[in-house]
Amino acid sequence: xxxxxxxxxxxxxxxxxxxxxMLGEGKGTVRLMYVYAAADRxxxxxxxxxxDYNINNRxxxxxxxxxxxxxxxxxxxxxxxxxxxxxxxxxxxxxxxxTVRLAAKLGHSFYVAKQHAHLRPAGTMIWGSYGGLVAGMExxxxxxxxxxxxxxxRDIAPRINETFFQGKLSVGVPLLKHVFPIRQLNVYLExxxxxxxxxxxxxxxxAPGVQYVFGTIAFEAFYQRSVAHIGNNNYYPVETxxxxxxxxx
Amino acid sequence: MKLLNILIISLLTMAAAVAQTPVQMxxxxxxxxxxxxxxxxxxxxxKEVENIDVNLESGLVTFTVKKGIKxxxxxxxxxxxxxxxxxxxxxxxxxxxxGKKAYAxxxxxxxxxxxxxxxxxxxxNCGMCKKKIxxxxxxxxxxxxxxxxxxxxxLTVKYDDKKAALMDIHKKIAAVGYDTxxxxxxxxxxNELHSCCQYERLDAGKGE
Numbered sequence: 001x002x003x004x005x006x007x008x009x010x011x012x013x014x015x016x017x018x019x020x021x022m023l024g025e026g027k028g029t030v031r032l033m034y035v036y037a038a039a040d041r042x043x044x045x046x047x048x049x050x051x052d053y054n055i056n057n058r059x060x061x062x063x064x065x066x067x068x069x070x071x072x073x074x075x076x077x078x079x080x081x082x083x084x085x086x087x088x089x090x091x092x093x094x095x096x097x098x099t100v101r102l103a104a105k106l107g108h109s110f111y112v113a114k115q116h117a118h119l120r121p122a123g124t125m126i127w128g129s130y131g132g133l134v135a136g137m138e139x140x141x142x143x144x145x146x147x148x149x150x151x152x153x154r155d156i157a158p159r160i161n162e163t164f165f166q167g168k169l170s171v172g173v174p175l176l177k178h179v180f181p182i183r184q185l186n187v188y189l190e191x192x193x194x195x196x197x198x199x200x201x202x203x204x205x206x207a208p209g210v211q212y213v214f215g216t217i218a219f220e221a222f223y224q225r226s227v228a229h230i231g232n233n234n235y236y237p238v239e240t241x242x243x244x245x246x247x248x249x
Numbered sequence: 250m251k252l253l254n255i256l257i258i259s260l261l262t263m264a265a266a267v268a269q270t271p272v273q274m275x276x277x278x279x280x281x282x283x284x285x286x287x288x289x290x291x292x293x294x295x296k297e298v299e300n301i302d303v304n305l306e307s308g309l310v311t312f313t314v315k316k317g318i319k320x321x322x323x324x325x326x327x328x329x330x331x332x333x334x335x336x337x338x339x340x341x342x343x344x345x346x347x348g349k350k351a352y353a354x355x356x357x358x359x360x361x362x363x364x365x366x367x368x369x370x371x372x373x374n375c376g377m378c379k380k381k382i383x384x385x386x387x388x389x390x391x392x393x394x395x396x397x398x399x400x401x402x403x404l405t406v407k408y409d410d411k412k413a414a415l416m417d418i419h420k421k422i423a424a425v426g427y428d429t430x431x432x433x434x435x436x437x438x439x440n441e442l443h444s445c446c447q448y449e450r451l452d453a454g455k456g457e
Contacts, residue, residue, distance in 0.1 A: 023333055024332035094278025099280050140280055178305040182285070
């Protein structure tokens with residue numbers, strides 16, 4: 001599940017963590033990420049295009065289309081889980097050079113990939129729903145964003161459904177003086193915990209990342225590694241390396 | 250010759266810049282250097298807006314409006330809100346240098362340049378007249394201030410030129426029985442005034 005889920009849901013800075021709605025009506029971002037994920041038993045590459053759109057300055061929709069390739073399979077990239085989500089920003093307090101925002105998020109992933117003969121199918125093989133909250137405080141000096149919620153996945157094993165808690169926390173710091181047009185270098189330290197609610201299985205990740213913003217375009221790269229785990233995590237990524245580009249339209 | 254051409258071009262550029270109307274907005278919530286690009290894109294949808302600059306440190310968004318086009322404050326405030334941020338203040342032209350506050354969400358906020366102050370003659374006698382004259386003037390929507398001086402028979406009034414017409418103020422005062430230098434009160438209404446209020450009529454009052 002996490003090979004395809006944990007990376008693609010981010011929107012706007014920070015790199016891996018979701019963000020409350022920061023753009024206005026009619027605006028959005030297009031993003032393309034390349035990710036290499038290594039788990040204990042198999043490695044995979046992903047090409048992850050995604051697009052989000054603000055219906056107004058309170059409601060945003062997002063579509064993610066991860067294409068997955070298992071390393072060594074001899075197969076090409078196939079579309080794995082299609083992810084759709086929506087956010088509603090219900091709280092906003094703006095001050096000079098600072099903002100606090102809260103948003104509720106709902107999402108769903110649709111398993112669309114074909115099975116490979118001797119490998120786990122691309123994607124998660126399951127349909128999953130996600131509900132959570134995104135909270136963020138950003139100032140000119142630091143950004144702290146939290147994204148917490150629950151995923152409910154169906155048929156994770158034959159006739160077995162499961163609930164996961166997923167929490168992310170990101171701290172980002174701009175390094176350069178603020179200028180306009182924007183030229184900024186941001187560094188991030190992001191963390192993530194995934195906990196299978198009804199089983200002794202949890203993974204904790206840390207992910208340093210860097211992002212260069214040039215006008216309406218951002219180039220970014222990250223390295224994520226699991227630093228602690230409980231129970232069986234054969235299919236959780238141990239480490240993930242990725243980079244990409246996004247722009248505001 | 251080359252130097253002369255450079256000088257001419259510079260003067261023309263400066264002239265064009267002077268002809269544009271500068272606008273300065275104070276906007277809260279701008280903290281994300283990437284996301285604030287949405288502010289510029291949103292403002293750019295107004296074709297008359299040029300030279301947009303955003304300063305995150307001060308929270309100021311500045312731009313110019315093309316020559317000959319009226320500055321629509323509400324439009325730009327709406328654009329900033331639609332961009333997802335809170336506009337706190339908007340100043341146009343000389344207001345930027347004046348240092349005065351110009352809160353975007355101030356109740357009954359009216360840009361200073363639209364307030365007109367004028368004085369005119371209104372006949373009357375006493376304190377009761379003062380109360381009626383001032384009350385009649387203030388009852389006109391857009392009038393911010395009205396003060397009648399019994400000694401000089403002069404009314405000073407401040408009103409929003411976009412909301413009130415001067416003649417409406419004259420008519421309203423005349424309607425309660427007091428002659429102004431432009432509008433004469435109806436005789437019947439004058440006769441109904443209290444005896445102490447029956448002032449000497451203004452022969453110069455012009456009825457409509």
